[in-house]
Amino acid sequence: MKIKRMTASFGGLEGARLELGPGLNVIQAPNEGGKSTWAGFLKAMLYGIDTRDRDRKGYLADKNRYQPWSGAPMEGELVLTWHGRDITLRRGRQGNSPFGAFSAVYTGTEEPVPGLTGDTCGQLLLGVGQEVFERSAFVGQGGSLAVTSVPELERRIAALVSSGEEDVSFSQAEGQLREWLNRRKVNKSVGLIPRLEGELAETGAVLSRLEEANRTLSRLEGEKAELEGRKTVLEAERRTHHRLDALELDRRYTQARQDLEAARRQADALEREQARYGALPEREELKRAQGELQYLKVLEEEIRQGEGALREAEEAYEQARREALDDRFNGMSGEEAVSRAAADGALWREALERARREKRRFPLLLSVGLALLVLSAALGAVLDGSFLPWILGGAACCGALALAAVLALRRAGRASAQADQVLARYSAGSGEEIAALAEDYRRRDETAQEASRQAKVVRETLADRKARRENSRVDLLSFVHAFAPEVSDLFGCSAALSRALNLEERQGLARTRLEGARRLFDELAAQGGQALEAMPEGLTRPERPPEETEEQLAAVTAALERVERMRSMALGEQRAVGDPAALAARREELQGELDRRKTEYEAISIALDALKRANTQLQERFSPELNRRAGEWMARLTGGKYAAVSLTRELEAAALERNSVLPRRSLALSRGTVDQLYLAVRLAVCQLCLPGEDPAPLVLDDALVTFDDRRMALALDALAELGRERQILLFTCQEREGNYLEGRPGVTRTALRGGGA
The missing domain is CATH 3.40.50.300 (P-loop containing nucleotide triphosphate hydrolases)
Known part of the structure; x- marks a missing residue:
């Protein structure tokens, strides 16, 4: 077409x-x-x-x-x-x-x-149909050259090496057989065979349950009698534990009342001791005052160190000030000295350049004058043969230029003298040396200024610490005088604060003890505690602790309840199982149906294996031809770099390089080579599946x-x-x-x- x-x-x-x-x-x-x-x-x-x-x-x-x-x-x-x-x-x-x-x-x-x-x-x-056309002779939008397998393409490929029938593909026949196979058995739990096996197992299990229910009933009766006896013993032990626990509660109640009275006496004694010193500040205020006392000690050390640092800073400043003195820049700041030196350096360079310029003019002017004199004489001889007027004119010009040369030489001398004066002022040999002297002076001046600032900072810091020391001392003495008016120095402050804190701590402990004793007494009273004169005789604690007794009693009670439930279930099982003869007949019927379905399953499996073997033979007959043609196209498209192509059943391609052993999958190739590979496959498929005149x-x-x-x-x-x-x-x-x-x-x-x- x-x-x-x-x-x-x-x-x-x-x-x-x-x-x-x-x-x-x-x-x-x-x-x-x-x-x-x-x-x-x-x-x-x-x-x-x-x-x-x-x-x-x-x-x-x-x-x-x-x-x-x-x-x-x-x-x-x-x-x-x-x-x-x-x-x-x-x-x-x-x-x-x-x-x-x-x-x-x-x-x-x-x-x-x-x-x-x-x-x-x-x-x-x-x-061909649309699916085959799209996978062989048509590459549309997106440009994907990859070839995928579909039933129609599979049927056409199979027809090339079979009788020519294209009605049914291998995948369709395989799908039908697998559907029949799965209808009978998919896995252990799905299909007719697993369902029959399950029903057969269930019928056998029902018959087994009937026998098991009879054995269970006799066993449960014996367990029930044993558990009831153990329960009676454990309940007696629990009553003994409860009696002993009540006596222990009364003993603890009596002891708690005695502890409460002792704690109250101690608290009253500390209250009387505090009354001798008056009302004490809060504990946090006392701790803060102790911290202030420690801070005063730190301030003393800092003031001592600050005084030494001030002496060192003042000495450093005096040394830097002496080193900064320079007669060349007397009374100037560092920046002013640098600016002055820059201006004088520029003046020196200007005078020196002016002197060089005037010195260069001197020989030039003399040379020009002599040249004019010679030129005038030559012109007089050439033009009219009269030398005198021309020579006189040339001599006049030569004299004027000689005078200008002398004046240039004098100006050069004055400029050189000016440059020397600038250097002499600084005792320097060049303008760069002047700038270096000014820069050095600026560094020394800045060092002196920095030393002055440092001394000022140290002096102000020291004054601030002394002021804080005095203020803290006054505030601390004022605070301590409220409960210790006899204190006059920091040592007395320390002793008064320690005594107050100790008393406060003892009072706090006494109050805590009193509160704890009162709370324990109230709790025991709420539990029913009473005064106990003496423990009764003849009452002994069982070997098992109360927790173990309660645990075993609960376990025995639960076991007895479980046995009762199991006994009821066994009785119900006996009644619900049904007629044993009918169950046996149903089991025989299910076994016959199961044997028939298993025979069908084996026959379908044999047919499926035969279909696979036949398809493998067809594939072996077709694949070499398709691979050969695809390999020929691949060799042409890549200039012979790839010599062969191999395809899976799903038409996934791999290419073999010439003189190589293993083929390379498409995933390992570049995008361009992959497109060349699948174009080769498409061209081969077109030749095989879309031939004709x-x-x-x-x-x-x-x-x-x-x-x-x-x-x-x-x-x-x-x-x-x-x-x-x-x-x-x-x-x-x-x-x-x-x-x-x-x-x-x-x-x-x-x-x-x-x-x-």
Whole structure:
């Protein structure tokens, strides 16, 4: 089949027309130039548009993707040659169905083509369904060259090495057998066999339960009698423990009353001791006063260190001040000295430059005067032969220039003297030395200023600490006099604070003890404690502690309740099991059904294994041919770098480099090499599954975009050769394909200039 012309109102194409040649067609257009839209249009004209398809996340259905942008109806016309006759296909809207209306007529006659309908068009013209066409001869938008397996493609591949039947694929037959197999048994818990096994096991379990229930009843009766005896003994022990616990409570109550009275006496004694000193401040205030006393000691040490630091700072300042004295910059700051030195340095350089300039003028002026004198004499001899006027004129000019030279020499002397005066003022040899002296003075002056600032900071800090020491001392004495008026110095303050804190701490402990004794006495009284005169005789504590007695009594009670429940359940089990004879008959019936289903399962498993072996034999017969052809195409596309291709049943490809041992999976290859690999597979599949005298066209949308220039050239050479056998539509967004094939026979170049995607 060969396509001659396409006319489309489809997506971004509005009444667009595309003429095609019989061999390789290179259709070049920029991005959004309509390449992918033309490819999609061709597929839609052949196979229609699935109106049941819906938009999904990240996916747009064709009926919405290719709706004309102008809002016009989706329609198109395709003129092609099939079996030597031209046929015109037309599709348009029918109701709400895009491309629902279809017609196929012989071009120029409007005579319908028999058997060619909208549903059978692609299958009849190309010989394959849409799924096979998309996985062999069609690379649409997105440019994915990878080949995936589908049942229809699998059936066609299988038909190449079988009897030619394409009705059922291996996967469909395998699926049917697996469905039957799974209906009988999927795993240990699903299927007819597991259900029968479960029911059979359940019936056997019911019969076993009946026997177990009888044995359980006799065992539970004995356990019940034993537990009731143990419970009686434990209850007697618990009563003894309760009596002894009540006596212990009375003893603790009596002891707590005695402790309460002792704590009250101690608290009263401390209250009387405090009354001798008057009311004491709060404990936190006393602790704060102690902290202030410690702070005064720290201040004393800091003041002693500060006085030493002040002496050192003043000595350092005096030393820096003496070192900063300089008669050349007397009374100046460092910045003023640098500024003055910079100005004098500039004056020195200016005078020195002026002297050099005037000294250079002296010989120049003398040379010019002598040259004028000689020139005048020469002119007099040449012009009129009279030397005297010219010589007198030249001598006058020479004298004037000589006088100017003498004056320049005197100015040079004055400038040199001025420069020497500047250097003498600083006792320096150059202007740079003057700047260095000023910079040194500035550093010494800054050192003296910094020493002065440091001495001032130390002096102010020392004065501040002395003031704080005096204020803290006065405040501390004032605080202590409130409860110790006899104190007159810091040592007395320390003793008074320690005594007050000790008394406060003892009072706090006494109050805490009194409060604890009162709380314990109240708690024991609330528990029912009473005064105890003496412990009764003859009452002994059981060997087991009360906790163990309670624990064992609870365990025995729970065990007795459990035995009662189990006994009731065993009785109910006896009544609920049913007739033993009916259960035995049901078990025999289930066993027969289970044996039959297992026989069926084994037969289906044998059939499935046989199907797999047959498919493996077919695959072994077909795979070498497909691998051989794909390997030949891969060698051509890569210039011989890869010599062979191997494919799995799912058409996942791997390539083997020449002189290499192991093939490389597609995941280990570059993107361009992967595209070359799957293009080779597609071309091999086309040769095997889409042969014939009038083969289906090959549609490639940006299929070579990842190829480098060398492998692109190899691919184009191969496609140009393949174009002698079948029509090829190569859409591209680059000009390099067309430029390479420029002037090649059998190649048609077309440039698109429309909209589209």
